[in-house]
């Protein structure tokens with residue numbers, strides 16, 4: 001796919017080309033001004049630290065309650081009292097601004113395309129012909145573990161860029177040590193329940209500097225398309241003056257307000273897994289501005305790929321069965337699913353035993369089944385069946401809006417071959433749907449043979 005230069009198009013006020021134009025999706029159209037979120041609280045991190053002068057048990061408990069309520073609904077909050085000075089936050093924004101203002105040739109020295117791999121400078125990574133491209137540039141750098149830094153990709157200009165990033169990331173890491181403990185405490189868990197995986201020497205921190213040039217047709221493009229972060233927790237420093245970030249809460253987009261010296265803490269998928277679905281990894285997107293550029297700096301915190309993560313045992317019980325499998329290298333799983341147009345948390349690779357009760361509980365914040373850039377919902381009165389061949393089988397139904405509408409679990413003991421299990425579950429799913437008086441059923445499975453086999457059963461099923 002030919003890459004167009006967003007910055008040049010932006011400066012010339014050109015119309016965005018077709019590959020940037022967002023199609024109608026289940027998330028609705030682009031709205032640059034939905035309501036401001038009132039579900040995203042400001043939380044004072046210093047109240048989680050007994051050494052701070054403001055600390056009292058009562059104040060901490062109050063803040064822990066706010067934390068729990070924010071993370072189980074919006075999945076994000078604005079952190080203040082983080083101990084990072086206003087001047088350092090301004091320095092981070094300023095260094096990012098100076099880097100993106102450099103001539104293209106200068107920035108291209110750090111280009112991802114030249115150096116290979118996920119790190120470096122560039123546009124949206126293109127993984128599919130059908131993908132709608134983001135109206136943005138990014139500079140991605142691994143910051144921790146320190147010995148994994150690829151310093152030849154760290155900008156030399158402005159000359160204090162490296163020093164700034166090291167100082168900022170070190171302070172954010174300290175803050176995260178406190179936040180991971182507070183998150184555990186807010187769920188009545190041992191302090192180290194999340195920090196064990198997310199805060200070790202080998203845990204990863206990836207920095208992403210986002211630059212969104214203005215777009216003359218900001219009604220047609222997105223700075224970042226709807227996504228959830230793959231991280232454990234993302235720390236986002238927003239632009240001080242220009243809004244753009246929106247979060248999907250209860251199926252509606254809301255604007256995340258600018259709180260100049262707060263850092264937005266946004267949960268990623270791995271925290272949703274570790275909290276057994278109690279805490280949410282919110283769907284979010286970025287809209288562009290018609291006249292002004294916007295910047296943001298995201299620090300993604302996640303475990304080392306070799307570390308296994310899974311729901312904390314104490315969060316699994318009869319009332320809340322295990323929702324996710326234990327997995328290693330979730331980053332890769334997430335990426336592979338993205339390439340196939342699936343959402344990792346919804347697939348058999350991560351989701352455990354899907355049953356009606358569990359899905360219904362999760363449905364408080366419905367998630368799409370597929371990558372919004374690649375998935376188009378079935379037409380009305382159709383339904384999709386997704387078959388998951390984990391231990392036994394979960395069959396889940398989605399309606400035309402991509403919302404969960406039902407599902408069941410099935411233990412199929414007489415078939416040992418996993419493909420056979422999937423086939424039987426798919427057949428049951430189709431029959432169940434037809435019993436519910438659906439005229440047409442659209443079956444989706446990653447196994448071609450199964451889809452073909454069900455296709456050939458078509459007549460028989462319609463005769464039921």
Ligand SMILES: O=C(O)CCC(=O)C(=O)O
Pocket residue numbers: 208210224229236238244245284286295296298
């Ligand atoms: O720019 C923003 O506010 C958010 C960016 C984002 O979601 C990301 O980098 O994952």
Ligand SMILES: [Fe+2]
Pocket residue numbers: 227228229284
């Ligand atoms: Fe994000």
